[in-house]
Amino acid sequence: xxxxxxxxxxxxxxxxxxxxxxxxxxxxxxxxxxxxxxxxxxxxxxxxxxxxxxxxxxxxxxxxxxxxxxxxxxxxxxxxxxxxxxxxxxxxxxxxxxxxxxxxxxxxxxxxxxxxxxxxxxxxxxxxxxxxxxxxxxxxxxxxxxxxxxxxxxxxxxxxxxxxxxxxxxxxxxxxxxxxxxxxxxxxxxxxxxxxxxxxxxxxxxxxxxxxxxxxxxxxxxxxxxxxxxxxxxxxxxxxxxxxxxxxxxxxxxxxxxxxxxxxxxxxxxxxxxxxxxxxxxxxxxxxxxxxxxxxxxxxxxxxxxxxxxxxxxxxxxxxxxxxxxxxxxxxxxxxxxxxxxxxxxxxxxxxxxxxxxxxxxxxxxxxxxxxxxxxxxxxxxxxxxxxxxxxxxxxxxxxxxxxxxxxxxxxxxxxxxxxxxxxxxxxxxxxxxxxxxxxxxxxxxxxxxxxxxxxxxxxxxxxxxxxxxxxxxx
Numbered sequence: 001x002x003x004x005x006x007x008x009x010x011x012x013x014x015x016x017x018x019x020x021x022x023x024x025x026x027x028x029x030x031x032x033x034x035x036x037x038x039x040x041x042x043x044x045x046x047x048x049x050x051x052x053x054x055x056x057x058x059x060x061x062x063x064x065x066x067x068x069x070x071x072x073x074x075x076x077x078x079x080x081x082x083x084x085x086x087x088x089x090x091x092x093x094x095x096x097x098x099x100x101x102x103x104x105x106x107x108x109x110x111x112x113x114x115x116x117x118x119x120x121x122x123x124x125x126x127x128x129x130x131x132x133x134x135x136x137x138x139x140x141x142x143x144x145x146x147x148x149x150x151x152x153x154x155x156x157x158x159x160x161x162x163x164x165x166x167x168x169x170x171x172x173x174x175x176x177x178x179x180x181x182x183x184x185x186x187x188x189x190x191x192x193x194x195x196x197x198x199x200x201x202x203x204x205x206x207x208x209x210x211x212x213x214x215x216x217x218x219x220x221x222x223x224x225x226x227x228x229x230x231x232x233x234x235x236x237x238x239x240x241x242x243x244x245x246x247x248x249x250x251x252x253x254x255x256x257x258x259x260x261x262x263x264x265x266x267x268x269x270x271x272x273x274x275x276x277x278x279x280x281x282x283x284x285x286x287x288x289x290x291x292x293x294x295x296x297x298x299x300x301x302x303x304x305x306x307x308x309x310x311x312x313x314x315x316x317x318x319x320x321x322x323x324x325x326x327x328x329x330x331x332x333x334x335x336x337x338x339x340x341x342x343x344x345x346x347x348x349x350x351x352x353x354x355x356x357x358x359x360x361x362x363x364x365x366x367x368x369x370x371x372x373x374x375x376x377x378x379x380x381x382x383x384x385x386x387x388x389x390x391x392x393x394x395x396x397x398x399x400x401x402x403x404x405x406x407x408x409x410x411x412x413x414x415x416x417x418x419x420x421x422x423x424x425x426x427x428x429x430x431x432x433x434x435x436x437x438x439x440x441x442x443x444x445x446x447x448x449x450x451x452x453x454x455x456x457x458x459x460x461x462x463x464x465x466x467x468x469x470x471x472x473x474x475x
Contacts, residue, residue, distance in 0.1 A: 147224020360407030
């Protein structure tokens, strides 16, 4: 239900309640004014005393003269402003209706004043709503210009709207109570205490919202000004900073509200300290997770989007909290590792990466020729628009690294952008295979060479096969 409909319904109920109360108080149960015995006795005493009777007659004559004077002035105003007879008839009709209902002029005047005040309050609320919509429209432009969230600072305007609604409702109900209830009952109503509590609540919430929204606005403006919205470290630290700030502000708001409402918070603080010590002794692993996570994040050992190896688990970092890290493996498996289990962090994509290669060729191949072919493959890939932007330097060949059982190993590496080393390495291997095939260079596989020995003259004994009686061959 829209707020303006709720406000109109509330005002209608308040007006109807006040009018009914005034009518009942003026008419009594049978529609007649209840007799006042004290006033009747006073009138009798006045009539019995001659001096007092003469004074009453003099005051009545003076009242008649005053009424004739007012009537003459009213006729003069009617002629001056040309008030027609229909207006006078309308006024007489209203007066007659009030007399029929036995409602005094003061009561009718009070109802009209209350109606006027409530209409003013309704207009104030509606104007305030219009101003808030206008402010939100301008805030949207400011937020876009400063790179802030679309609804940043809207929380402050929402609190202001509720404050106006609550205050106007309290004052409206107070006016109704003042017209309906007696003075002693009105003195017993704690309106000042209620308004003070309402203002205290909203001021504390407003300060909380101001600090929260202001801190977020400063962070977002600084990030937007430096174009760091897509920075992995910012995406890592920003949620943690916001969670810590929100937790701290929430605790402070609760403590301040409890203190303002007369609750002693010192026992709560003392109890919280004792509970904290008990939790610290009983949850040492949790404390270790917090401290280790804080140091890892503070020293920027990893961030969201990095590929790391921690606690024998490898994957891309998807989420980081102050207690744990979440990794997703190549096959989609999600690993959740508490910071307390991390002793060594292997970051595979920090700043840049290398694709390391151990290239094996046959012993009979020309090593220098193979190295020249590898450099040509590396140069071709740097000139390729699909791969050149991700290769940071020329192919680096270290030379012959070792003599294996069946191959000569040449060690080389390619420097690439982070997380691109595997794509570049797979493409380099594909081109190297085609190049070696076209030049007849053997990429050996494990095999054995049978050695028959040699004679003293340097010749090798011939190999022969002897067929035995059973048909089996002996060498």
